Amino acid sequence: MSTLQDLKIHLQSALGAQAQRIWIEAEALIVFVESSGIRHALTKLRDDPDTSFDIMSFMTAVDYHPRQPRFEVVYELYSTRRKHRVRIKCLLAAPKNELELPEIDTVSDIYLAANWHERECYDLMGIHFRKHPDLRRILLPARWDGHPLRKEYPFDGKREWNLGTTVIDGALMEGDLGL
Amino acid sequence: MINAPSMDDRRPYIDNWKPGEGAVWLTKLDQALRLAQTNSIWPLTAGLACCAIEMMCTAAARFDQARFGAEVYRATPRQADLLIVSGRMSWKMAPIVRELWEQMPHPKWCISMGACASCGGVFQTYSIVPGVDQIVPVDVYVPGCPPRPEALLDALIKLQNKIRSGQAKNPFAEPAGRMDGA
Ligand code: SF4
Numbered sequence: 001m002s003t004l005q006d007l008k009i010h011l012q013s014a015l016g017a018q019a020q021r022i023w024i025e026a027e028a029l030i031v032f033v034e035s036s037g038i039r040h041a042l043t044k045l046r047d048d049p050d051t052s053f054d055i056m057s058f059m060t061a062v063d064y065h066p067r068q069p070r071f072e073v074v075y076e077l078y079s080t081r082r083k084h085r086v087r088i089k090c091l092l093a094a095p096k097n098e099l100e101l102p103e104i105d106t107v108s109d110i111y112l113a114a115n116w117h118e119r120e121c122y123d124l125m126g127i128h129f130r131k132h133p134d135l136r137r138i139l140l141p142a143r144w145d146g147h148p149l150r151k152e153y154p155f156d157g158k159r160e161w162n163l164g165t166t167v168i169d170g171a172l173m174e175g176d177l178g179l
Numbered sequence: 180m181i182n183a184p185s186m187d188d189r190r191p192y193i194d195n196w197k198p199g200e201g202a203v204w205l206t207k208l209d210q211a212l213r214l215a216q217t218n219s220i221w222p223l224t225a226g227l228a229c230c231a232i233e234m235m236c237t238a239a240a241r242f243d244q245a246r247f248g249a250e251v252y253r254a255t256p257r258q259a260d261l262l263i264v265s266g267r268m269s270w271k272m273a274p275i276v277r278e279l280w281e282q283m284p285h286p287k288w289c290i291s292m293g294a295c296a297s298c299g300g301v302f303q304t305y306s307i308v309p310g311v312d313q314i315v316p317v318d319v320y321v322p323g324c325p326p327r328p329e330a331l332l333d334a335l336i337k338l339q340n341k342i343r344s345g346q347a348k349n350p351f352a353e354p355a356g357r358m359d360g361a
Contacts, residue, residue: 140306141271148305156303 004029007084010050015041028087035073035090039105042088045077046110053077053086056111059118061092061125065151069093071102071127075114092127101128108132124149209345216260216286217343220249220335223259225279228266230293230325237328247335256282261338262315263331267295268308280315288347290334291317294324318347 004024011031012022018041021032033041045053057076064070071092078085092102101122106129108115118129119138126147129135137144146153189204226234237244244250253259256279268276280289291311294300297320299309308314318341321334341347 139271141274144270153305156305 004084007051007086011045011086014044014048014051028085030087030089032089032091035092035104038073038075038088038090039107039110042075042077042107042110045086045088050082051079051086052081053079055080056107056113056117057085059107059114059121061121061127063125063149063151071125073104073121073127075107101126103128103130105130106132123147126150213343213345217339218248219251220247220261220288220339220342221251221253221259222249222261222263223256223279223283224252224254225262225276226265227268227272227276228295230265230296233325233328234263234265234292234331237331242328242332244332244335247332247339249335256280257284259283260287262287262289263292264289264296264311264315264317265292267293267300267302268311268314269306270308271306273308273314276311277314286347288318288338288342289315290331290338291320292331292334293326294322297322300324 004027008022008024008029011029012019015022015031015033018033018037019031020034021030023030045051055078057078059073059075062072062074064072069091071094073090073092075088075090076085077088090104092104094102104127106114106118108118108129115133116138118132119135121127122129122132122135123137123139123144124147136142140148226232236242238250238252249261256262260283262276262280262283264276280287291297295302295307296311297317299307301324303309311317319334319338321330323330326334338347
């Protein structure tokens with residue numbers, strides 16, 4: 001598996017129909033995977049001795065509002081043995097009901113690194129990871145309302161300022177710092 | 180009310196004082212107290228962001244905050260009477276800073292150091308408190324990003340003047356920008 005081209009051909013045969021689109025761009029191999037099959041695909045890429053992607057460098061999410069499907073979840077994998085990378089992407093449609101969050105399965109049991117990354121995704125982008133062991137906010141205060149990296153969120157968060165004051169009063173009254 | 184003698188009133192006594200003679204100065208108790216408070220400010224060791232580096236520099240040898248009697252940085256709020264909010268404060272940090280402020284014994288004062296602490300600075304975003312006076316009552320604001328140590332010393336002297344003349348914020352003052360009216 002020397003070149004990116006070889007890796008691409010191998011992934012095509014390994015993932016089969018699961019790889020919806022696969023192409024090379026700016027020296028990166030990008031694969032679109034059906035969101036329902038993400039656990040299966042990542043397990044396969046990790047355990048296949050030819051790919052052996054043993055590390056998840058990071059995972060994140062992108063908001064492409066107003067495009068549909070609106071969200072993209074991105075997983076960047078690396079193999080310490082074979083020294084190659086791949087970028088896996090999943091498209092997620094925003095649910096009709098605005099209060100519901102788009103959903104995808106957790107991969108935190110496949111790659112432990114994904115645990116906190118998924119919490120960050122949930123915190124800032126509002127993506128719900130099914131069966132995540134501990135899906136709480138990780139960066140913002142626990143009582144925060146909304147997901148600030150979404151496009152509809154006000155840039156300077158003015159709406160939240162009042163809330164911030166209530167957060168403080170509430171935290172002081174209850175003797176809990178809202179962490 | 181009887182006013183304590185001014186420096187001019189005392190001048191003849193001071194000028195004519197000879198070694199070996201006794202001397203008595205009259206003053207009011209709270210004036211004497213304020214004089215003591217002015218010259219022994221103990222700041223809290225609390226840095227929030229890059230401005231804190233400049234605060235440390237102010238305390239170190241080159242700028243030597245000790246010249247103004249304010250070098251004893253205390254590591255616990257229970258022994259401190261000056262909170263220098265040095266740097267940007269996030270909404271997540273705000274309850275913690277407020278808790279530190281509540282733990283400080285009266286009388287206590289607050290300096291808002293830097294553009295970020297005073298108004299949010301360049302961080303016009305959802306996560307940064309746009310001015311720490313929403314959280315704690317501020318006596319002196321210091322502009323700059325970060326303010327030079329001289330600027331912080333200037334703020335300290337301004338605060339000392341306010342304390343000496345009794346113009347510092349009431350220690351029980353509420354933060355300025357509380358929007359819920361509480
Ligand atoms: S005012 Fe400048 S130096 Fe101070 S905390 Fe803000 S960005 Fe940092």
